[in-house]
Every structure is written in structure tokens, then in C-alpha cells.
Amino acid sequence: MADELQALLERLDKEGVQKGEEERRRLVAQGEAQAQEIVRQAREKAESMVSQAEAECQTLRQKAEESIRQSGRQVLLQVRQELKERVEGAVRTLLKAELKPGTVGKIVGQLCENYLREAGRQDDLEILVPQEGRQELEEAVRASLAADLLQRVSLKPDKRLSGGFQVTVKGEQVVYDFTDEALAEAIAAHLSPALGALIAP
Secondary structure (H helix, E strand, O other): OHHHHHHHHHHHHHHHHHHHHHHHHHHHHHHHHHHHHHHHHHHHHHHHHHHHHHHHHHHHHHHHHHHHHHHHHHHHHHHHHHHHHHHHHHHHHHHHHHOOHHHHHHHHHHHHHHHHHHOOOOOOEEEEEOOOOHHHHHHHHHHHOOHHHHOOEEEEEOOOOOOEEEEEEOOOOOEEEEEHHHHHHHHHHHHHHHHHHHOOO
16 A cells, blocks of 8 residues: 555656646746747837938938028028129119210110111100209200201100110100119129129039
8 A cells, every 4th residue: 555655656746747847848938939029029129219210310311401402502592692782783883983964865866866767667755864964965965866866856854763764665665774773783684694603502
């Protein structure tokens, strides 16, 4: 009986040890699997965070580059506008100094004569001139035009004009603008591309 009991105990002990060993192996395998899953998830999360950070960095870089380009364009536009205004101002000053009433009168007379003789039309011309220097201007125009052409040209003062003149054909809405402002703008527009090329990127 004692032998049977001893055998039973040894068998139970052996089975217990086997079951304990199997449970240990199961728990170790389960722990390793869980550890591998945790490592996998951590790796995926890290890769996702790195990818997101790189995308955000690229977006910020693109925005910064665009902002720099836009700022550069804005500065360039401001410089060009400043340059245009200075050129126009310089040309306007030069025109006021050079286009004195006597000189303008000769130009108006020559212009009217060419138009009235070569245009083949009988339209009368109306010349708008500044109030200041009008008398000297009229004398210069009269001196440069023949009597028959002088009858077809009338000079009228216009307080809005500070220099130069405007030509209109009676009965038409067209105005030929030779004022200081118009001439300065036209000359500056001609000069600006060449000057603008000096500051082109």
C-alpha cells in the first residue's frame, strides 16, 4: 500500500511538474508574443510620428520658401514703383524747365500745321493750355502758323494744366495729351524697362 501511495505521489508530482513546465512555457511564449506586439506597435507609432514630422517639416519649409519668394516679389515691386515715381519726377522737372511757353508755342504751331495740311480734313483744332504763360504761347503759335491755318486753331486756357498742352479736334471726343504729366509718364514708361532690368532678380 505504501508503495502504491508513493507511486501515486511520484506520478502526481511528475504530472504537476509537467503541467507547471507547460504553463511556464505557455506564459513565456505569451509574454514574448505580447512583448513583440508592443515593440511592433511602438515601432509603427514611431515611424508614423517620424513620417508626420517630416511631412510637417516639408510643409513648413515650402511655406517659408513661398513667404520668402512673396516678400522678395513685394520688395521688388516696391523698388520698381519707387524707381518709376522718381524717373517720372525727374522727367517732369526736366520738362518744366525745358518746355517754356515760347518753345511749346513753336511745337504747337508745327503740330497744328502738319495736322491741318496733311490730314486732309477741315476740322478745327482746339488747344488747351495752362493759364500761366498763355500770352507768350499764343504769340509763338501765331508766329508759326499761316493766316489760313490760324483761323482753324483756337487756344483755350485750362486751370487744370500746369505745363504742356492738350489738342482736341472740334466735334470729337479724342484728346491728344502733351501735358507735363502725360509726357513724363510716357518717357518714364520707355525708360523703366531698361532701368527695371538693372534690379531684375
